[in-house]
């Protein structure tokens with residue numbers, strides 16, 4: 001074992017995290033290398049010095065203060081329970097109102113297309129995508145992507161319901 | 176005793192007492208990490224509180240892909256990073272300040288000089304080295320866990336720690352030779 005490798009392993013050696021093979025290799029190197037023995041002693045001193053510095057205890061009443069803030073948060077935001085999953089992870093990556101507007105315009109256009117009677121769509125609907133160069137998002141669940149909650153209570157066979165069925169596919173994405 | 180993951184799913188169902196149990200169980204984790212990272216009791220309390228509120232807000236989206244503690248460290252580390260940026264941006268900020276309000280036990284008062292040197296040396300490290308060093312030597316995380324918290328490979332963590340230790344040894348050389 002070379003000295004630079006030995007010195008890399010020392011940290012995990014002291015924490016007793018090294019697998020047996022590496023530990024034995026390191027120990028046999030240490031027996032023959034005064035330089036690394038000294039390095040190991042210096043590392044122990046350094047870590048001992050670092051750890052001698054205490055952190056103050058958790059401030060009194062910390063839990064109570066967090067719970068008060070949690071209560072206020074719930075009052076402001078409503079209950080924690082979410083009836084439906086929130087939009088997929090790309091949503092958090094900074095979608096601009098312009099992009100949402102653009103998407104909404106495309107969605108409206110699509111809806112009009114359906115209403116005009118493009119029956120031939122139905123067989124390929126489950127993999128339909130919308131070309132959105134600005135966000136490059138596949139439409140996996142129209143309800144989630146566009147937050148069109150108001151379409152969900154629509155009667156069977158209505159245009160909105162057809163639209164939703166066309167643009168939705170099952171998704172196991174993590175929300 | 177319910178596991179962290181069980182408590183988190185209860186929180187997602189709106190169970191505030193489960194949230195309180197989580198806060199009680201992990202307050203030390205959030206507080207210590209925040210305090211070590213920002214070196215200020217007031218900022219550390221704000222950050223630890225905010226970290227738990229974020230846990231609450233995100234409960235319904237939480238998936239136990241890593242230990243809850245790792246998840247909490249990740250939130251705390253990010254909040255500390257934001258805090259650091261704000262401090263750097265504001266001219267009155269002083270990252271090196273060891274808080275005078277910190278209630279230290281009497282028997283360590285004589286080591287105040289050592290503490291102050293160590294804290295200054297830690298504060299002077301580049302952010303990621305400092306995060307790695309604190310998570311390793313004060314919080315006792317493995318390289319893999321540190322990687323999950325700060326978003327680095329195991330090799331990356333190894334390098335950050337090696338550089339961090341070398342920098343600390345240099346800055347504390349007088350102290351270490353005594």
Ligand SMILES: [Zn+2]
Nearest residue numbers: 003006033036
């Ligand atoms: Zn050697």
